[in-house]
Amino acid sequence: MIANGHPLRLVVSREKQDSVIRGLYLVTDGGERLAERVEAAIDGGARVVQYRDKAGDGGRRFAVGQELRELCAKRGVPFIVNDDLELAKALKADGLHLGQEDGDPREARRILGPGGIIGVSTHSLREALAAQAAGADYIGFGAMYPTASKDIEHLPGPQTLAAIREQIAIPVVAIGGISRDNGGAVIDAGADALAVISAVLSAPDPALAAAELSLLFNRRAAPPRGSVLTVAGSDSGGGAGIQADLKTITLLGSYGSSVLTALTAQNTRGVSAIHGVPPEFVAEQLDAVLSDIHVDTVKTGMLFSAGTIAALADKLSEYRRRIVVVDPVMIAKGGAPLIDRHAVEILKERLLPRTYLLTPNIPEAERLTGMTIADEEGMQEAARRLHRLGARNVLVKGGHLLSGDSVDILFDGSAFHRYATPRILSKNTHGTGCTYASAIATFLARGEPLREAISRAKQFITAAIRHGHPLGKGHGPVNHYLAAQEFKDR
Structure with a gap:
């Protein structure tokens, strides 16, 4: 094609497609044998691990985080720390996930360096656009459904996710109450990743639970699917x-x-x-x-x-x-x-x-x-x-x-x-x-x-x-x- 005497060149942005934030996004719980269960989940298809521990003391949090960091490095899975920038820096984590009141993505970028992965929890289009403008690599969006892991103040659900999807250029991690049986609807609404805790880590077989959830992403694959x-x-x-x-x-x-x-x-x-x-x-x-x-x-x-x-x-x-x-x-x-x-x-x-x-x-x-x-x-x-x-x-x-x-x-x-x-x-x-x-x-x-x-x-x-x-x-x-x-x- 020619325009104004010059050939047109098709340029496709691959920022979202090439992101490591996709698929099954595992958030840790505070239960026993955490590393063992996380490794099983990785075997089943977990693609990202977010370390979340707000109850433990500093020494224990570092020790558990270090064990998970080494496990993720061995398995080639990004390791994200929840909310705590200093802990993320000390553990040499791949990234940091921030809540709305847990810090500035720009400051996290400065501390973790240009290669750090920065995510921000959001609950509305306004918050999502603000996180994107602040340089976040991805947003968490939800909650999709009620969940037992925390009190739900915001429940935008899959319908709101679908409504904002076209306005967000970075990956969207859907959060809140997601399971094997409802995760497909969330993916159909535009989620690039599904964040889960108990749906995998509380399952009798975390590897099988992770495999079930990971398969849901094939619904968006090019034919033949799966x-x-x-x-x-x-x-x-x-x-x-x-x-x-x-x-x-x-x-x-x-x-x-x-x-x-x-x-x-x-x-x-x-x-x-x-x-x-x-x-x-x-x-x-x-x-x-x-x-x-x-x-x-x-x-x-x-x-x-x-x-x-x-x-x-x-x-x-x-x-x-x-x-x-x-x-x-x-x-x-x-x-x-x-x-x-x-x-x-x-x-x-x-x-x-x-x-x-x-x-x-x-x-x-x-x-x-x-x-x-x-x-x-x-x-x-x-x-x-x-x-x-x-x-x-x-x-x-x-x-x-x-x-x-x-x-x-x-x-x-x-x-x-x-x-x-x-x-x-x-x-x-x-x-x-x-x-x-x-x-x-x-x-x-x-x-x-x-x-x-x-x-x-x-x-x-x-x-x-x-x-x-x-x-x-x-x-x-x-x-x-x-x-x-x-x-x-x-």
């Missing part, structure tokens, strides 16, 4: 297994990679032969993918043998993959067994404790628990028992019940959540379980929290069954393509 690894068997008929997984992942807008555990000679009428992949080669495939490609979620299907399950559990631990959706495939649609008794025991001992979400249908839940399930109360009890075996969340699928709606029940360790859709009578249901679990893993990878990911996946699989493809002479496959076409505008 990355899903499927570990499953091949269906030569294309309706289930790794073929169904990759169709689902791709059509729902994520990136799919795969590890094969077994080859099946299979069509719509059933499985006629199975050729298991040696566990050593399964491990080689896992190394190849996980050492090179970022994987947000792992989805498992047919694992076939005890050796394969053990190899998978080892690699999940080695590569610290925490968001693992396990579809415990045991019996093919036509009735062929896909896993032996010893493998079931290894699955319970080694894989369930590493499972984020377990998605058994009723026959699978019965085999894993030894129960007989005839109604929703039985589904709830099975979910409780499977949770006690180590799965963090359990979704028992009720498609095999013969009456009423098709109801699935999620148990998250503290409460039950019910997902119901009208039952569709169709013989074209091949690949239902594979597709459903893959859809959940995909929505998680795209940045949806667990309950919303299940809800959306339930809608997707219901559409896929409704559009079931009358292919072959047996149970035809669900229709991934038409379900995705129907779903893309939601």
